Amino acid sequence: MKKYVRGLLVALVVMSMCLTAKTTVNAEEDVKAASGRTVPYYDYTKSGGVWNGINYYLPNGIKVTDAFFFDGSYTYYLQSDGSPMKDRLTYHPDGNHIIYFDSNGHEVFNRFQYCPSVGYTCYFDSNGYLYKDKITFVGNEVYYLNANGKMEDAGWFQFANGVDYGCANWDGTLNTGGFSYDPWGRVVFYHWNGMVARGLITDGTYNYNMDATDGHYLGQFQHVHNLTAATCTEGSMCLDCGLNVSEALGHNWNNNFYCERCGEYEYKVYFDDGYPFEVNYVSYSGRIYSTVEITNIEYQLSRNYDGTMNVKLYFDGIKTYDYKGSNNSASSYFNCKLYKGDTVVASTMIGTPLLMEGEYFEDESAYFWSLPPGDYTIKLLDR
Numbered sequence: 001m002k003k004y005v006r007g008l009l010v011a012l013v014v015m016s017m018c019l020t021a022k023t024t025v026n027a028e029e030d031v032k033a034a035s036g037r038t039v040p041y042y043d044y045t046k047s048g049g050v051w052n053g054i055n056y057y058l059p060n061g062i063k064v065t066d067a068f069f070f071d072g073s074y075t076y077y078l079q080s081d082g083s084p085m086k087d088r089l090t091y092h093p094d095g096n097h098i099i100y101f102d103s104n105g106h107e108v109f110n111r112f113q114y115c116p117s118v119g120y121t122c123y124f125d126s127n128g129y130l131y132k133d134k135i136t137f138v139g140n141e142v143y144y145l146n147a148n149g150k151m152e153d154a155g156w157f158q159f160a161n162g163v164d165y166g167c168a169n170w171d172g173t174l175n176t177g178g179f180s181y182d183p184w185g186r187v188v189f190y191h192w193n194g195m196v197a198r199g200l201i202t203d204g205t206y207n208y209n210m211d212a213t214d215g216h217y218l219g220q221f222q223h224v225h226n227l228t229a230a231t232c233t234e235g236s237m238c239l240d241c242g243l244n245v246s247e248a249l250g251h252n253w254n255n256n257f258y259c260e261r262c263g264e265y266e267y268k269v270y271f272d273d274g275y276p277f278e279v280n281y282v283s284y285s286g287r288i289y290s291t292v293e294i295t296n297i298e299y300q301l302s303r304n305y306d307g308t309m310n311v312k313l314y315f316d317g318i319k320t321y322d323y324k325g326s327n328n329s330a331s332s333y334f335n336c337k338l339y340k341g342d343t344v345v346a347s348t349m350i351g352t353p354l355l356m357e358g359e360y361f362e363d364e365s366a367y368f369w370s371l372p373p374g375d376y377t378i379k380l381l382d383r
């Protein structure tokens with residue numbers, strides 16, 4: 001409750017700003033969209049020639065018209081008569097973006113600019129493009145450029161989304177200070193981004209019910225935390241107010257290198273390819289005796305007294321080919337290599353039971369002993 005009262009007191013200072021009548025600005029950009037075209041761009045520091053501040057002449061004496069021109073410090077747009085465009089909010093030749101040339105003909109980048117031709121302040125980004133319907137953060141201040149590109153600077157306004165409201169001071173800064181008033185003297189809450197809160201909000205002690213339409217205060221009631229259970233990686237927190245109640249529990253690794261609580265592995269084994277793996281048993285002459293398809297691989301890690309670990313692999317699969325015919329029962333073989341980074345740290349051969357084509361096997365195993373803990377990669381190869 002104390003916090004709430006303090007909010008009200010602070011709010012009184014800015015209140016006068018927001019009690020101003022809503023101002024309607026209907027200024028239009030004095031331009032029409034061009035039909036998306038590309039015009040040349042000349043850089044004086046590269047092209048050379050003559051720039052007298054009014055016209056730019058290429059080294060061959062031709063006067064440049066209908067082009068962007070960079071004199072080493074500023075960018076201009078040289079019009080059809082070759083003179084720089086001045087004090088104009090205009091469409092970029094691309095037909096999409098709006099740019100501005102000040103009274104010196106300099107294109108404006110990265111700053112607010114009052115544009116006399118439209119009678120309001122705009123913001124142009126690093127490309128010189130006009131911000132429209134953008135909340136902009138400059139230092140610790142928040143500004144809003146509306147759908148026309150006008151910086152809101154006259155009290156209560158509606159964002160271009162047609163739903164949210166804000167309150168702008170004369171210098172364009174938005175009210176972001178939490179509880180304050182709207183122009184009609186009602187309590188509202190201004191978010192950090194300048195939007196007026198609507199619906200339920202909370203400070204962790206009380207829930208405040210703010211009107212769903214314009215955000216004015218309707219009432220409040222005690223906040224009850226809606227806590228999540230702490231897990232290995234995340235602490236307990238309130239889903240509604242964001243309060244962190246406890247730290248993450250941390251994993252509870254066992255001798256098999258997995259967490260007793262969440263089942264996560266402390267170390268991992270990766271497979272360098274996706275299922276299904278197809279591996280052949282090949283004769284010395286290169287003839288394929290038989291083929292199996294590995295359909296599932298599982299592994300277990302276990303810890304030794306000296307801290308090293310053992311990897312046990314279990315393979316399931318199906319025999320898909322036998323060179324002696326589909327009814328021939330014979331073992332097939334494949335190789336398994338274990339990498340740590342680029343280094344082969346172990347390898348082994350795996351044999352299946354006697355199988356005919358189409359018969360499955362399961363849990364054929366391979367063991368690798370006494371490895372330093374870490375992440376390993378398994379590669380299956382023809383035998």
Ligand SMILES: [Zn+2]
Nearest residue numbers: 225226238241
């Ligand atoms: Zn809470």
Ligand SMILES: [Zn+2]
Nearest residue numbers: 232251259262
């Ligand atoms: Zn865990």
